[in-house]
Amino acid sequence: MNKLYRIPIRKFSVHQCDWTRCWPKPDYGPVEVQRSVLLNGIKVAASKPLGAQIGCCTIMYQSGSRYECDDSLGATHFIRAASSASSCAYSGFHKMRFLPQHGASITCTSNRQSIAYTLLCQPSIYSEMKCYLLDTVLRCYFKQWEIDDLKPLIRDDLHRITPEMRVIDLAQKACWGGSLANSMFCENSRIDGMTGEVLDNFANFNYKTDHCTVASVGVPFEETLKMAEAIEPRREKPGPRVLVPSRPRRGFEFYDLGPDSETWICVVVPGCGSSDIKNLIMHAIVASACGTENIQDGLHCLDRTPQQPLGLMSGTDIYTEYKAFNLSYQDTGVFGIVARTRACTAWKVAVAASEFLTNVGDLNFKQIDVGKKRLKVRLALNDDNCVTLTEGLALQLANGVQIDSAKNSIAMVDQMSNDEISCVAQGLSKKYKDMAYAVVGDITKVPHNKELICGF
Template sequence: MCSNLRKALVLKHLSVRYASICEPKYIPVSGFTEYDIQTTSLGNKMIVSSAENVGMISRVGIAFRAGPRNETPDNLGVTHILRIAAGTSTKSSTQFAITRNIQEAGATLTCSVDREIVSYILEGTRTGVQKCLKYLRRVATEQLFHHWELSDNMPRVKLELATRPPQLRAVDLLHKAAYRSRGLGNSLYIPKHHLGKISSAKLESYVSANFVANRAAVVGLGVDHSSLVVFAESLGLQCGCEKNIASPYYGGEIRSDKGGDYAYIAIAAEGSKLSNPKEALAFAILQRAYGTGTYIKYTNENKSPFAKLLGSCPEANLVTALNVCYSDTGLFGALITSTSTKAGFFLESVLSILRSGDVSDCDFERGKIQLKNSVRFALENGLNGLEEITNQSLLIGCVTTPCQTICAIDTITKEDVLAAAKKVACSKLSIASVGTLHCLPFLDEMNC
């Protein structure tokens, strides 16, 4: 009886608190996936975007356009060390104080890096996030990079390098083959020959050049927008010079013979850029049309072209369509895992599909439905929603709501998807392979 009474009081409190926000009485634990997004541009050109999803967990992030594509030959791997160093001592707090106070509030603070963005994300209850915002600010904007703390984290860096899965290595090398050793071709991981060469001075120089207001965004999910604007203004970031390093697509081939029984292959052509939303959605539908694995749990039921190849070649363990979009370019292709003796046969089979430039009516309809469902399912996790708001704020400049995204998918026609498929069919290829490659033909030996 006591527990039922407590439950009733909690539900009553929630319904009163959020009555002006949402009409439904039932509130999902993770919050609603349909919400309006507010965006404010500050005087220093920093972007503040947030949404209220009425979830039990709040999330606040500080993000910068400072990913590995901004690295130079002198500081390759600096973003990897930057990620590892997140949470170490700052100008106002020691590493111990940061860890203790965040854990005491029941919150978590993480740093993530992709090829364009470095993000610091705080997650916790609403009261917990409010208590820990000062630590988020210090970790993201007041780094010190003590050399002894960097040395203490070196074993973790070496462990990450040693435990990278071969599929990740293949995708990493694919970017290098497509964009060469600059811009988007830079790895997410520090090169082994640079271990121990990223000093505190190099980290401070990189941060001062890239962690600036006009390259920053403060984003939130499950927070009050006006409070988030006040927090963003308190960061005190200065404007820096606007630099956009172009990363043109070239195409090429990289092979890394590592031995073993399997071959891991990533093959791609030039895809779509985020600044062209219609084309980006067409490529996303094409990805599902070609196949991204089964959508029915515990089954192998899949009618996509790539899945049919798996049935005809049992030696192949995995084939999935690969679609990566960046602000000014993209990659579209496939990721393949097969036994080394069948790698060549399977690669040519996948290549014939990519070079066909065709999509059936059935595959198109299935791809569109799967994409819409993928968007909805992904947004059930608030972290995915925050990541989407971050990417749109920093890389596109405008943020669309989940409902607007679903409506935009509905407007994509089969002709749009066919145009994307033909772009792949006509584009120069890039290929990266890892494993035992003696049965894998070189790119210029294939009929492509």
């Protein structure tokens, strides 16, 4: 023990009162974001984080489920599941063994608007791992026997969908008439008929350079630019893709879980697109002002403190929970309220959620200020995740906006006046005639949507 006291201790060569001045001031998010646009239409962005020892690179295409035609419905679900399958250069077995041995991974995420492939690895081995990302994205070859092996996994995915995710997916189907009504999941009736040829045709038609964005965090800009050039070396830009806009249809969708089951209810109205970043932030503030999550969750599922004012709607019913949400795509989106309750109170909760969404324009300035603070906290919490940063940068490039970090987005939130936000909330209230409904659970206790809106 006496030897431990003889170990010298290194100190700073400054006075003790100046120790805090030697440390750099903390900051959120990436710095030194560089951008470029290739002649073939690919948009590139690379950001350098504050000393992170891990890097990410994302290749994103604006080719989500809304771009599926009648012959390819469910293709994006299969492509998402087939990201770990064999490609032209590497087999699925080789990728599943080699990438984890080097501490790397490739993930594929998709929604109605886009599909993104993300490589996560140490920057020192990026030059070796990027070949696997390029092979997965560009040289994907959907072998029929691998597609047949994926079909049981696709069926399992349909059983693993949470009720909340299912009701929000159905609510968007009820809200839109057109391509936005396509689900992110493949219907059970279409699984057996899916072939590798259908997936190849979908990828060849939608994976175009003018719909592609490449973003990275922790990877040099030159390396990110080489990645974009390897996707398509030609300089010709393809022609514009025709997209038929979706229109509100004021529908009603349901999924029956059986009698007396826990019931989820979703009420939505048309929202805004992600291309108008100012309008998008104001919609997000309105959702945060209504209440998007629980303030605190305890050990028991019923031990929670919901956010106000939506949290006050439950009253003494501890089995009912309300949340607001806002989802945006390139040209439009949905704004709504999702509620979880028991089957015996489903009708009452459905009416209450409809009335709240109809009167959301009555939010006062104090509630809007609270919504700003809630949104700023949520923006800052996810700003240290390099995967979220790279996918966010790629999405910003696709929509032609520039935010870079939570510091900039928080500044944009502070610039929004309460009067403008109140006008957006009032505009949402006026869309009650386009209100759509979805129910997952015991549907016998919730009548058709026409009966819900008869008094509005």
